[in-house]
Amino acid sequence: MEALAVKNIIKQFPNVLANDNVTLTIEKGEIFALVGENGAGKSTLMKIVYGLYTSSSGEIYVFGKKEDIKTPEDSIKLKIGMVHQEFMLIPRFTVTENIVLGDEPRKGFLFDYRRAVKEVRELSDKFGLKIDPAEKVENLTVGVQQKVEILKILRRGAEILIFDEPTAVLTPEETQELFKTLNALKNDGKTIVFISHKLNEVMEIADRIGVMRRGRLQGVVNKKDTNEQELAKMMVGRDVVLELPKAEVKRGGEVFSVRDLSVKNLKGILGLKRVSFEVHSGEIVGIAGIEGNGQVELVNAILGFWKPVGGKISINGEEIKLITPYNMRTKGMAYITEDRKRRGLVLPFKARENVIMGQHTLYPFSNKGILNDREIDAFATKKLQEFDVRPPDIYSKAESFSGGNQQKLILAKEMSMKHNFLLASQPTRGLDIGATEFVYKMLVEEKKKGTGILLISLELTEIMGLSDRILVLYSGEIVGEVTPEETTEEELGLMMLGLKRKEKVVQ
Amino acid sequence: MKEIFYRIFVRRREKYWWMNILVPLVSILLALIVGAIFIKSTGRSPLLAYKLLFNASGLIPGPYWRSSFAEMLLSASMFIATGLAFAIAAKGGLFSIGAEGQFIIGAVVAAYFGYAKPFAGLPAIIHIPLILIMVMLFGGSWGLIAGYLKAKRGIHEVIVTIMLNWIAFELIEGWLVPTGGPMAAKVETGVSGTPYISPTAKLPIILHNTRLNIGILIIIAVVYFVWFILYRTTFGYEVRAMGYTAIYNMEAPKVSGINTSKRIMQIMFLSGAIAALGGSFIVLGILSQYPPVFEGGYGFDGIAVALIGQNEPVGILLSGILIGALRTGATAVQIARIPKTFPAIIEGLIVAFIALQELVRYLLFKFLVKSKKSSSVTEGGVK
Helix, strand or coil, X not given: CEEEEEEEEEEECCCXXXXXXXXXXXXXXXXXXXXXXXXXXXXXXXHHHHCCCCCCEEEEEECCEEECCCCHHHHHHCCEEEXXXXXXXXXXXXXXXXXXXXXXXXXXXXXXXXXXXXXXXXXXXXXXCCCCCCCEHHHCCHHHHHHHHHHHHHHCCCXXXXXXXXXXXXXXXXXXXHHHHHHHHHHCCCEEEEEECCHHHHXXXXXXXXXXXXXXXXXXXXXXXXXXXXXXXXXXXXXXXXXXXXXXXXXXXXXXXXXXXXXXXXXXXXEEXXXXXXXXXXXXXXXXXXXXXXXXXXXXHHHCCCCEEEEEEEECCEECXXXXXXXXXXXXXXXXXXXXXXXXXXCCXXXXXXXXXXXXXXXXXXXXXXECHHXXXXXXXXXXHHCCCCCXXXXXXXXXXXXXXHHHHHHHHHHCCCCCEEEXXXXXXXXXXXXXXXXXXXXXXXXXXXXXXXXXXXXXXXXXXXXXXXXXXXXXXXEEEECHHHCCHHHHHHHHCXXXXXXXXXX | CHHHHHHHHHCCCCCCCCHHHHHHHHHHHHHHHHHHXXXXXXXXXXXXXXXXXXXXXXXXXXXXXXXXXXXXXXXHHHHHHHHHHHHHHHHCCCCCCCHHHHHHHHHHHHHHHHHCHHHHCCCHHHHHHHHHHHHHHHHHHHHHHHHHHHHHHCCCHHXXXXXXXXXXXXXXXXXXXXXXXXXXXXXXXXXXXXXXXXHHHCCCECCCCCCCECHHHHHHHHHXXXXXXXXXXXXXXXXXXXXXXXXXXXXXXXXXXXXXHHHHHHHXXXXXXXXXXXXXXXXXXXXXXXXXXXXXXXXXXXXXXXXXXXXXXXXXXXXXXXXXHHXXXXXXXXXXXXXXXXXXXXXXXXXXXXHCHHHHHHHHHHHHHHHHHXXXXXXXXXX
């Protein structure tokens, strides 16, 4: 029996055709994955089903009946629920208050909190989602917050559950937990739509997979008839080199080093404890570790946002006394951030304004403080072409680009500044396959040019594939230094969990 | 001139750039309509009221146009100054409501350098620029206090600027100007407030037989200066980047190596200097002294002016003239038995509709852009 069907959906945004004649049927009781690169239109399609967008044309059928969905209220009535990438929870409210918000049990005119707690407890028992109804949401981890979101839509009687990239914010353990929940919901007869661009996850959880590319549905395949390579090819439209290109480059002199660096985080806890390492020219040093083990402290200390409580940071052998982004950059640092929207770009600025940020005071972009539009335009046009930013419109605002193209904009900006040390903090986070491939190629190019690269990443494959040396960070300490040749992902995993230590490689 | 227009309108390269002009215009129109409903509901004639208001406002040629036109620009010059002061801070992501205090600082400094002995004897050509420079230095420094505390100590600029407003007010009207105060005129002269400024300090009149002086020309030059700073210089580029990322703690500009704390202090200095310039106009052009009781409010009205002008220099020039016109025409509406505070209601309504501009924009977009598009789509479908 079909749970949800869309026919000939077209969605036209001012500049792009987000959905181009999409026809799709989702069966009741299956986990249907919708994969595609960022900007392929998969989220848009589901937002149309949920009523957040209205389609330009096309029809939606829910449980076989044609429905006119204009707002989320309509879709909730039709038993469709959606868990968004960004949670819509109120941090100061308790779990119970968040779950019943908008449809509260009442006693006369008053909110019946006790009954609400009881309802939430029954609900969490019924679906096996363990949760403390009285806890405040601000005290919960992201994984548990997601459970609250799921319970919220289940309470409204959702039969069709749409998950918009639910694993993007989760740790691997939390992801496994979520998959258990999804399977339980499926066994309960619910229909699940799972939007993702992570192929390994899709292969693990989905029954059927729909692949989207540039607004079109490329095809629907059964999981058992396909593999990751084939899916990647459908997504990108060509063969993708998923293994990473290695380049043998002779290691040069030291370009960056930290000595006994200790940093306190915002909670006042020592998040980085007497860490020492150095990066040489032509070398990629990978920092592996589970999120929250000192990566943020390290990056913020290098940028000068958080003052270290002890230790030294040097670039090209010169100790930087007053650490500010400006001083670090003038000494030769470039920085790729995972937080594109906050740190990487000024979103309402046009592409042309973003690519010169940081070098806007230099000739020829400005002369005696006055901007030279012609030079900026020429430079931006060249850079957007060189880095294959799409669309190559220098007058588009940064916020109108997709995630991958935003990252390319950042690369274009950072790589055109003079540097011989590159701090790359999770450079592929949230990127699709095509953009990830681009970033890898670029990192290898930089290495060939003799740049020393500090690569901080949560993805083990990335660390293993690119690094010449790997440092493992666990609760603010370096617990191991290995080379990718002599170690395995399992061993790294043990070190990341703090279960194993490894001596420094004797050079 | 052509170059300027090209840069303002064409270089924007936004598809619907005309929306930025249409939305404020529609908001003003809506405010006038709602205002008419108010008048009608009290049994008076809205048409008569508006006729009286606009005939006396200086916007429309008619009898006594010359003097009302002059009065309109005279008050507009002050509204534009405080509007620009708010806008330049807002562009940099700072919510400065200190224009009121900076305005009266400017007024009192202008009065002092206007009457005080060694300066009062100077020829006008030296005296006036000297006063204006001192006014901007003092006003800028007053703004800089808030900028310094924000940049170095992280204290929110709203709190500091509110407190500085009161400090300025109490310093001037509680200590400097009242009888017996350091700046008060001698009792035997019979003048209350500060002494009158020397004739060499008065701003030259540019329209014969009116009070319209070079203040309006100065402020138009400042409008161009602010536009140039914001859109043509690296300084303005950095300021706008900071304003856009203020909700993210200005992380992106900081990471790019921009010294945000230095810029915050510079913006606040500039903002204070421009507000104080407005304050000097009222002393040098209208009152000729700092009176014992100062009718203020220009600083706070500046926020409304900046909102209506969308924080854009050219927009503020126009909205400042509009508010100036409404104030000038205010007394005339009394003939229709409407209180002269009525134009303030119109002002409030305009601000309210500007605050609702996303809705206005959405509706306009729906009516003007979508309707065109959907008709073309159905045409295509028929074919």
